[in-house]
Every structure is written in structure tokens, then in C-alpha cells.
Amino acid sequence: MEKDPSFLFSGITFNRKRFSNDFARFKEKKESNDPEETLLENKTVEVEPAAKPSKKRKRKRTASDPVEGFSVFNSSKTESVLDNSEETELASQRKKEFNRQMERDAIFRKQHNIHTSGTNIPSPLHDFSELRSRYECKPYILRNLAELNIKKPTPIQMQAIPILLSGRDVFACAPTGSGKTLAFVCPMLMKLKRASKDGVRAVILCPTRELASQTYRECKKLAKGKKFYIKLMTKQLSNTAEFAKLSCDVLISTPLRLKSSVTKRKLDLSRVEYLVLDESDKLFELGLLEPVDAIVKACTNPSIIRSLFSATLPDTVEELARTIMHDAVRVIIGRKNSASETVKQKLVYVGSEEGKLMALRQTFEESWNPPVLLFVQNKARAKDLYNELKFEDIRVDVIHSDLQQSERENAIDNFRAGKTWVLIATDVIARGMDFKGVNCVINYDFPDSSSAYIHRIGRSGRAGRSGEAVTFYTDADVRYLKNIANAIKNAGSEVPEWILSMPKLKWRKHRPKRESLFAKQGDEEEE
Numbered sequence: 431m432e433k434d435p436s437f438l439f440s441g442i443t444f445n446r447k448r449f450s451n452d453f454a455r456f457k458e459k460k461e462s463n464d465p466e467e468t469l470l471e472n473k474t475v476e477v478e479p480a481a482k483p484s485k486k487r488k489r490k491r492t493a494s495d496p497v498e499g500f501s502v503f504n505s506s507k508t509e510s511v512l513d514n515s516e517e518t519e520l521a522s523q524r525k526k527e528f529n530r531q532m533e534r535d536a537i538f539r540k541q542h543n544i545h546t547s548g549t550n551i552p553s554p555l556h557d558f559s560e561l562r563s564r565y566e567c568k569p570y571i572l573r574n575l576a577e578l579n580i581k582k583p584t585p586i587q588m589q590a591i592p593i594l595l596s597g598r599d600v601f602a603c604a605p606t607g608s609g610k611t612l613a614f615v616c617p618m619l620m621k622l623k624r625a626s627k628d629g630v631r632a633v634i635l636c637p638t639r640e641l642a643s644q645t646y647r648e649c650k651k652l653a654k655g656k657k658f659y660i661k662l663m664t665k666q667l668s669n670t671a672e673f674a675k676l677s678c679d680v681l682i683s684t685p686l687r688l689k690s691s692v693t694k695r696k697l698d699l700s701r702v703e704y705l706v707l708d709e710s711d712k713l714f715e716l717g718l719l720e721p722v723d724a725i726v727k728a729c730t731n732p733s734i735i736r737s738l739f740s741a742t743l744p745d746t747v748e749e750l751a752r753t754i755m756h757d758a759v760r761v762i763i764g765r766k767n768s769a770s771e772t773v774k775q776k777l778v779y780v781g782s783e784e785g786k787l788m789a790l791r792q793t794f795e796e797s798w799n800p801p802v803l804l805f806v807q808n809k810a811r812a813k814d815l816y817n818e819l820k821f822e823d824i825r826v827d828v829i830h831s832d833l834q835q836s837e838r839e840n841a842i843d844n845f846r847a848g849k850t851w852v853l854i855a856t857d858v859i860a861r862g863m864d865f866k867g868v869n870c871v872i873n874y875d876f877p878d879s880s881s882a883y884i885h886r887i888g889r890s891g892r893a894g895r896s897g898e899a900v901t902f903y904t905d906a907d908v909r910y911l912k913n914i915a916n917a918i919k920n921a922g923s924e925v926p927e928w929i930l931s932m933p934k935l936k937w938r939k940h941r942p943k944r945e946s947l948f949a950k951q952g953d954e955e956e957e
């Protein structure tokens with residue numbers, strides 16, 4: 431896809447003698463030290479006919495003709511052979527320019543905290559205009575980016591977009607709110623080029639319906655003005671669609687719905703050329719791994735490009751994922767599995783469960799800064815806390831998986847629209863959900879893993895905005911503090927020394943049996 435300037439000149443040799451005057455005139459311009467020009471000046475190029483020379487005799491070029499650069503499209507044919515020294519000269523020039531470009535790329539990546547590993551990694555984008563100059567992207571993409579007020583690529587977009595456009599598999603790990611969605615949607619639309627009725631050509635897998643719905647909307651926004659068939663796998667579509675007749679270029683789905691359509695309804699994924707696993711570490715967790723594996727296997731197109739995106743990418747997940755990737759490039763922005771640096775993080779000791787409600791009211795009094803997202807450990811606790819707060823004048827609502835789909839969507843829409851100031855949630859919306867202006871995330875219940883911590887607080891401080899996160903912890907949570915302490919410290923927030931000196935625990939899921947929010951009742955059911 432990428433038009434490397436040297437393609438204009440590769441494999442052609444220039445006969446200096448024949449064009450000595452032009453060559454001499456051209457040499458005067460070498461002071462412009464434009465690398466390309468320097469490149470040209472030192473290049474030996476032979477003008478070869480790009481197409482069959484026309485019958486009409488071409489006027490011979492004279493010394494007085496302006497040198498319009500070495501167009502390979504001239505019809506004049508010259509026979510000349512490079513001698514060894516010129517061949518070596520050309521090779522060494524190319525190597526020098528390649529190394530200079532590598533150095534420029536390395537400096538740029540360092541400036542933007544972009545860490546890559548893999549072979550033949552394309553240069554990062556400095557600007558979205560390169561989508562046109564390097565990749566000839568269609569105007570609708572740049573027009574839609576401008577309409578969305580997206581002016582400059584974020585670091586993950588700078589590097590993941592060129593890699594995906596070059597057709598490589600990608601592991602991408604970048605902080606929450608740093609634009610990973612656009613990083614995979616933009617190259618996807620560019621590679622699909624136009625709508626077709628040849629079956630599903632791109633699949634985006636998301637761990638939750640809410641995130642699939644949000645990603646669907648983001649795809650539609652970027653594809654505006656271009657007739658792509660972009661479909662969200664709803665329950666209705668999954669149960670009723672005649673997939674053999676369905677026009678669908680891009681399909682966005684949760685794993686279970688897609689797997690059921692493939693196995694029970696004969697949805698054909700053999701033409702999929704672009705597969706994205708968003709929030710990939712979540713998709714590789716038990717419960718989702720089996721349907722994800724079935725979907726990966728159903729995508730049999732040998733030239734498929736697979737990519738994994740997440741703010742957290744545990745080594746175990748990466749090792750597992752490598753079994754389905756080929757010659758993948760790894761892109762890490764900042765530190766792997768780190769919290770967003772735009773979120774100021776705070777730990778608050780609340781003693782026991784009873785102390786939490788008091789601490790919550792105190793937090794609201796001290797720093798009332800809605801909209802606030804309030805995470806609890808499971809749906810029973812979400813319902814209890816909602817019933818406790820709903821009569822207070824804080825416009826509170828709740829979302830969890832017991833609600834009907836329409837109730838879940840309303841809860842999110844009202845929160846987005848500012849009608850709700852405090853949204854009580856379980857981890858069903860801890861990942862990926864993009865709420866433009868969440869000022870504060872409160873972990874009412876301690877998160878069940880360091881990944882959950884990073885994703886929960888990442889609902890705030892997005893797209894470069896600042897945010898705040900307050901995490902309550904009880905005596906039952908103390909020994910798990912160290913595991914999130916590093917995420918807090920690495921993102922630049924204060925961590926007491928006594929926590930940093932604690933031993934780190936190997937924990938899978940910290941979901942202690944918490945007493946009821948109010949009275950001493952039995953164990954709570956899990957989400």
C-alpha cells in the first residue's frame with residue numbers, strides 16, 4: 431500500500447553521459463539537502479518505458495529542457511548498463527537513506543513513548559495527512575476525522591495504523607482512552623476500500639454488548655459518506671438474519687453471539703480479511719476463550735490480518751495469542767499494563783463495609799464533581815447501593831447484567847447525556863466504554879484484579895482530559911493493595927511507602943465474600 435519514494439526509481443539506471451547537461455543542472459540543486467533530492471542526485475536511474483512507447487516520434491529532449499525529475503513515465507527508452515561502481519554506489523546510497531529513516535523513526539518513537547518489536551516495522555504516522563500522501567486514502571476518511579475534531583494521531587494510532595495497512599498482525603497495548611478504536615477502524619476501512627456483497631470481510635470482537643454497540647457507532651462515524659455495510663450483531667440479527675443473503679462488510683459482535691451464528695446459522699467467515707480482538711485479554715479469559723477460538727478457526731482466509739488491542743496485555747495472554755498470530759508486530763505505548771497518567775489516583779481506607787457508605791457521602795461532600803462512575807463487585811450490591819442512594823438528590827442510576835438490554839442502553843444514554851450524575855455499575859462497563867466527561871471513578875468495592883483496576887479508572891481521564899479515581903479498601907482488601915500500588919505509582923500518583931514495601935500477591939480474582947452494605951446478612955451472590 432505504501433508508496434515509498436524509491437519505488438519511482440528502483441531498478442532503473444541513468445546514463446550520465448547521455449544526459450550530462452541535465453545531470454550537471456540537476457547537481458546545482460543539491461544544496462536543497464532534501465533527502466529525497468540528495469537521494470535523486472546520487473541515484474543512478476535508467477529511464478525505462480512505463481508503458482509501450484507511442485507510435486508518434488517523441489521530440490528528443492534537449493539540454494535546454496527543464497528537468498522535471500526522473501519520471502519513469504517517459505516514453506524515451508535508453509539502453510545503458512550500470513557498471514559495478516555505480517551499482518555499489520546506488521546500493522550504498524539506499525542503505526544510507528534507509529538507516530537515516532530508521533534513525534528518524536527511532537527518535538520519533540522515543541518522543542512519543544512508542545515501543546515496538548518485530549521485523550520491518552513501517553514508519554509511524556506524524557500526521558493524518560500521511561494517510562493520503564503515503565497510502566492514498568480516500569477523502570471521506572480525512573473529512574470525517576476533521577468533522578470529529580480529531581486533528582492529530584495519538585501514539586497508538588501513529589504506529590498501529592501503518593502496521594495494519596502494511597498487512598501485518600499486531601499486538602497493541604496502550605493506555606485507556608488513548609484512541610485504540612480509531613487505530614483499528616481507520617486501517618480497516620482503508621483496506622476494505624469499498625462496499626461489496628462478497629460476504630463478511632472484517633470482524634471486530636468486543637467482550638460486552640455495550641462496547642460492541644459503541645464500536646459500531648464509531649465505525650459508522652468514520653465511514654460516513656462511504657457506503658459500507660456495517661452491522662452490529664444484535665440478538666435479533668443473530669437469530670433471524672439470512673446470512674447467505676446479508677450484505678455485510680464489517681460485523682461487530684460479542685463472541686457468544688457470533689459463535690452461535692457461525693455454528694447454528696451457517697454464517698460464513700471464510701472471506702474475513704481483517705479480525706480485531708478488542709479488550710483482547712478479556713476475550714482470552716475463561717468463558718469467552720472457547721467462542722473466540724471457534725471464531726478464529728472459522729476465519730479461514732489465509733491472508734487474514736489479526737490484531738489484538740487492550741490497555742492491559744498480561745504475558746500469559748500474549749503467549750496464548752501468539753499461537754494465532756503470524757509474524758506479529760508488538761506495539762506498547764508507555765509502560766505495558768499501566769494506568770492512564772491523566773487520572774489522579776487516591777486510596778481511602780474505610781475499615782469495614784459499614785464505613786464505605788459514610789466514606790462515599792464524605793467524598794461527595796468534599797469533592798462533588800459529577801459525572802461520577804461508581805463500581806461495585808456484583809449486581810446484588812449494585813441494586814442495594816442504588817436503593818440506598820436513589821432518594822438523595824444526586825440523580826443516581828444503576829447498570830448491571832440483570833437489566834433488560836433497553837434498560838442498560840437507557841442507563842448509558844442518560845449518563846452520557848448528563849441526565850444521570852452518578853452511575854452505579856458492575857464491571858460490565860469497566861472496559862472500553864467511552865464517556866467523554868467522567869470526572870471521577872469511585873471503586874466502592876476493591877477491583878478483583880490489577881487489570882480491572884486499570885480499566886475501571888480508565889473510564890475517566892480520556893482523550894487527554896484529566897480525571898480522578900478514588901479506591902475504597904477494607905481490612906479484607908489490604909493485602910491486595912500492592913498489586914494496584916504499582917499501577918498508581920507508575921502513573922505518577924502518590925503511594926504510601928508501607929504499601930510499596932508489601933509483598934506482591936499472585937492473585938487471579940480478588941472477590942471476597944463481602945457483608946451486606948447495611949445489615950449483617952449472608953454472602954452476596956456473584957455478578
Ligand SMILES: Nc1ncnc2c1ncn2[C@@H]1O[C@H](COP(=O)(O)OP(=O)(O)OP(=O)(O)O)[C@@H](O)[C@H]1O
Nearest residue numbers: 580582583584606607608609610611741862864893
Ligand atoms: N487522535 C485523536 N485525537 C483526539 N481524540 C481522539 C483521537 N482518537 C480518539 N479520540 C477520542 O478519544 C476517546 C477515547 O478513544 P477510545 O475509546 O478509542 O479509547 P481506547 O484507547 O479504546 O480506550 P479503552 O482502553 O478504555 O477502550 C474517544 O472519545 C475518541 O473519540
